[in-house]
Amino acid sequence: MKYFDPVNVAPEFLEKTGISSLMFLNVSKEPESKPLECLNNVNAYIAKHGGDVQFGWILTIFGNIGLQLTAHAVVKKKDQDLVCVTLDNQRDGKVNFAPDDGIGSLIKNNFLPVKFISLIDCEVLENYIALMVKANDVRVNSSCVLINPKQQLEVIKHEASLLYPEILALAKEQTSQEDLCYCGSRVKRKHCCG
16 A cells, blocks of 8 residues: 545545645656755755745545645745645645644654544554554654664564554455545556455
């Protein structure tokens, strides 16, 4: 299963995130932009062209059973238009985005926060999400942990792999034939994994 951008997000899912609405932003990747360095890329763009930093969340879905909110920085141009200068164009030139000025206070060790949200009540999924949160915490706090962060991430990855068969079964169970396929192909399930 891959994470994918949802075409539409049900209001009850948005409610779970605390986000009131999403907007679609144009992606205009700068040639010198580096992956996973949105804040640095935005600051470099602003130094050349002006504008301001706008923080917000990118929402992706996994297996139609969970959401990941990834903090992201985009450029607020002088005309107040927002544009993403980091993401590649695998997103069809657009990305869903929910502005949130409070993210700036959540940045730690130059890492922007990530949140994981379960869309169904299930202990296995909650355990899986807890591992994703733990892995994110290791990345964010890697400069101040006593144990090798790479080793910690390998242990977490192994623990998550043990839960994966049950997570995959949940994703299959929760995905109708008309939904985008749980695998992340961005194709309806009836035309993909059946």
